[in-house]
Amino acid sequence: MDPVSVADCEAAQTCWYRCRAALLGEEWGDGPLAWMREDDHLHLMFPTRIPPDALRRGLERARDSGVRSVGAWLGLETDASALMAAGFERGWAPWWMTAPVGDVGAAGDPRIELQEDTSDYHGEYAGYRASLALTRERPQHSWYAAAYDDRGGGFAGRAWSHLTGETAGVFDMEVWTPFRRRGLGSGLLRAVVAAAAKAGAQHAVLNATPEGKLLYESCGFRQIGEGITWWLRLTDHPEQR
Structure with missing residues (x-):
């Protein structure tokens, strides 16, 4: 069995964005949603569920702070229907290695x-x-x-x-x-x-x-x-x- 899991890969990706946000932007949480902003880009990192109201609040804060693009990183098991309803488009698939x-x-x-x-x-x-x-x-x-x-x-x-x-x-x-x-x-x-x-x-x-x-x-x-x-x-x- 490989000692590294997909969860470890997701944790490393989240830590990277968190450290960059601390230096170049901000980080905040809202229930299960962890948001990390760097300059005019915002990332939603690996939520296990996406409450529509929390997503709406995050997008409102993003617009107020001048964010131009928002990326959501998900595991394949996470329901993305709230993202689709908010206008997100499905993007590329990270191949964890x-x-x-x-x-x-x-x-x-x-x-x-x-x-x-x-x-x-x-x-x-x-x-x-x-x-x-x-x-x-x-x-x-x-x-x-x-x-x-x-x-x-x-x-x-x-x-x-x-x-x-x-x-x-x-x-x-x-x-x-x-x-x-x-x-x-x-x-x-x-x-x-x-x-x-x-x-x-x-x-x-x-x-x-x-x-x-x-x-x-x-x-x-x-x-x-x-x-x-x-x-x-x-x-x-x-x-x-």
Whole structure:
């Protein structure tokens, strides 16, 4: 039996959003609903039931605070009828995957750098720099890695890991399109998992899409379950204002 469950994956995802909300937004609860806002995005994290009145109150608070998009993360067993009635649309299915940290592979790609600050984001993306404050909290529980193209192309991608107990969640991992298929994805993955392992992580977890699953499997991950997401763009629903 795998020592990591889907519930562990959900807990890691929730902890990640909670820590980001504490730094960049706010968190609140209403009965069984746990809301976490970061900038103009709001997340509803793994409720076992969704009372319509509590959902309505959450959406009203979201509109009042300038939220533009709302994402609901659910287990497959959760009744989503209240979300559908509120105008949410069914989204992508997270494929929960896990691996012992020792199976992911050793860090050491010279194109990958662990960082606690960055000047890589500009223009409309400049605000992303603020999130790196997570890496400067002590004891450290979040790690950020940047990838740089060795052919003169510059900043090529990023990844995070976040420690929840003995579980390292991997998040926000992406290699920009022009730099893919050069091994940067596996380099990023191994760098952030190794950093969390030094702090006590025993297993790594992540949610994959079909595009990324083959990469994760090549680094020792295997799928143990799946979930579902639901999404609402408040600007698309003026009648809810």
